[in-house]
Amino acid sequence: MIDQLIKKINETQNPTVVGLDPRLDYIPEYIREKAYDAYGKTLSGAAYAFLLFNKAIIDEIYDIVPAVKPQVAMYEQYGAAGMQAYIDTIAYSKEKGMVVIGDIKRSDIASTAESYSDGHIGRVLVEENQFEVYKEDFITLNPYLGYDSIEPYMSNCEAYDKGLFVLVKTSNPNSGEIQDIMVGSEHLYEYMGGLVSKWGEAYMGQSGYSRIGAVVGATHSKQGQVLRGIMPKTYFLVPGYGAQGATAEDLAGCFNKDGLGAIVNSSRGIIAAYQKPAYKKDFDAKDFAKASRQAALDMKADLNRVL
Ligand SMILES: O=C(O)c1cc(=O)[nH]c(=O)n1[C@@H]1O[C@H](COP(=O)(O)O)[C@@H](O)[C@H]1O
Numbered sequence: 277m278i279d280q281l282i283k284k285i286n287e288t289q290n291p292t293v294v295g296l297d298p299r300l301d302y303i304p305e306y307i308r309e310k311a312y313d314a315y316g317k318t319l320s321g322a323a324y325a326f327l328l329f330n331k332a333i334i335d336e337i338y339d340i341v342p343a344v345k346p347q348v349a350m351y352e353q354y355g356a357a358g359m360q361a362y363i364d365t366i367a368y369s370k371e372k373g374m375v376v377i378g379d380i381k382r383s384d385i386a387s388t389a390e391s392y393s394d395g396h397i398g399r400v401l402v403e404e405n406q407f408e409v410y411k412e413d414f415i416t417l418n419p420y421l422g423y424d425s426i427e428p429y430m431s432n433c434e435a436y437d438k439g440l441f442v443l444v445k446t447s448n449p450n451s452g453e454i455q456d457i458m459v460g461s462e463h464l465y466e467y468m469g470g471l472v473s474k475w476g477e478a479y480m481g482q483s484g485y486s487r488i489g490a491v492v493g494a495t496h497s498k499q500g501q502v503l504r505g506i507m508p509k510t511y512f513l514v515p516g517y518g519a520q521g522a523t524a525e526d527l528a529g530c531f532n533k534d535g536l537g538a539i540v541n542s543s544r545g546i547i548a549a550y551q552k553p554a555y556k557k558d559f560d561a562k563d564f565a566k567a568s569r570q571a572a573l574d575m576k577a578d579l580n581r582v583l
Contacts (some may be wrong), residue, residue, distance in 0.1 A: 277413050277439040278489070278511055279481040281375045281508035282536060283450055284342035290576045291531070292362045293377060293513070294344040294568075295543025296333070296365055297350045298326040302548040304561035306395040313552065321356035326350070326499075330365045336569040337370035340576070345377040345513075345541055349576075366411050377441065377513065378412030383421050408451040414439040416491060416513070419468065428477065430488075433479065439487040445503060447493025447516030456499075465499055466506060485511045485537070485581075492530055494522035501529030506536065512538040518545030519573070528582040535583045546571045 285291050300308065303325050310561050311325035313480050315383050329477040330383075334344065344365075351362035366376050399406045419442045420424055427488045429440055445455055445465040469490065476486030486509055495518035503512070512530045516522040530538040549555045549571035550564040559567035 277375075277483075278485050278487045279483045280413075281343060281439070281511070281539070282483045282485065283373055283583045284373075284483075285536070285539065287338055288524050288576075289343050290341060291535075291539050291579060292341055292572065292574060292575055293345045293539050293541045294333070294337055294341050294367075294546045295379070295515070295541050296344050296346040296547065297543040298309050298329050298547065302323065302544075302551065303329045304564050306562065308332075313329075315526065316334050318352045318357075320357040323351070323354050324362040326354075326358070326373075327364050327368075327473070329498045330361075331368055331546075332429065332565040333568045334365075334369055334372055335581045336565040337546075337572050338369075338374055341374070341493065343375040343377055343539065344369045345379050345543070347379040347543070363410060365492065370411065370413075375413050376411070377414040377416065378410060379416045379417050380412075381427060382450050383418035386424045386428050389425050389563075392525060393432050397436060397438040399431065399436075409413055409492070412438070414441055414489070416441045419441050419472065423471070423475065430475075430479070434489055439489060441489040441491050441511075441513040442473055444490040444507075445492050445496055447495045447498045447522070449495075451493065453494070461504070463499075469503045469506045471509075472551065473510050476510055483536075485509055489513055489564065492538075493520075494518055494527035494530070497522075497526040497529060500527060504529055505531065508532065510537075512525075513541060514538050515543075516539040518542040524578045524582040531583060540575075540579060542571075542575055546575070559563075 308325045312321045312490030315321035330470045351358040397408045457464045458466045479487045489511040494514045550559045550567035555567040
């Protein structure tokens with residue numbers, strides 16, 4: 277799967293992933309009305325609005341962006357209807373040939389992790405019948421419970437050609453409170469980077485990168501550069517560009533010299549572009565997905581400028 281992601285990045289010449297993190301206040305009124313006409317102002321109505329919104333954006337970006345990253349919390353809060361919209365969004369993205377990173381950030385003891393693993397990247401059994409439920413290509417995990425909490429994902433990664441992005445240095449302002457603590461002679465994020473890199477050694481793709489990737493926030497430029505040095509064969513998922521304030525220059529150090537090694541996420545900056553002054557003048561609410569396409573092209577140009 278890491279090879280497939282890299283192939284898509286090379287084909288599109290675009291190391292970006294669009295975060296499908298919908299909220300009702302990003303969704304144009306005419307889409308919301310359509311959804312409410314079908315399901316009322318209910319959880320199902322909101323979930324259907326998400327799906328219509330996501331599909332319109334996917335239709336505009338699938339040829340220029342290699343991957344999408346739906347963040348499960350946005351859907352989960354709307355209950356079963358929301359989770360169906362999550363599943364339908366994944367299915368539609370894959371139909372369009374996009375790689376899907378399910379941002380689920382799971383973390384639990386091994387016996388519980390097995391269930392997360394089977395549901396998201398493996399198979400679930402009902403008697404003799406096997407079901408592939410969520411169908412993400414990659415998922416995000418929190419590794420701070422240690423290797424036995426990550427291990428249950430490895431066999432499904434191998435069996436079903438999936439991948440992981442494991443949190444190493446997160447983009448949030450307070451991530452340093454814990455992740456920058458000194459552990460012996462190194463910071464905790466460096467120690468974690470070393471571990472994730474080691475865990476990934478047994479899972480190398482033909483590209484020379486492991487299917488076990490790392491999440492490295494764009495907002496912490498120096499740490500990103502340090503981690504690139506520690507983890508040369510690990511692909512980075514880099515959130516924090518745009519809405520969280522990180523610039524292309526801030527994250528350039530997350531890439532290897534060959535221009536590979538990182539895929540940069542933007543969620544709000546792309547999906548809600550039509551609400552931003554820079555795009556509002558050229559795109560109205562009816563053209564929200566075209567504004568997203570333009571924002572994705574602008575992000576691609578911005579990143580390629582520093583690579
Ligand atoms: O794992 C992630 O994707 C993630 C890790 C991290 O350190 N920081 C971070 O912002 N994210 C996710 O990346 C997305 C960022 O969204 P925007 O700030 O709108 O671009 C959200 O879905 C976050 O949950």
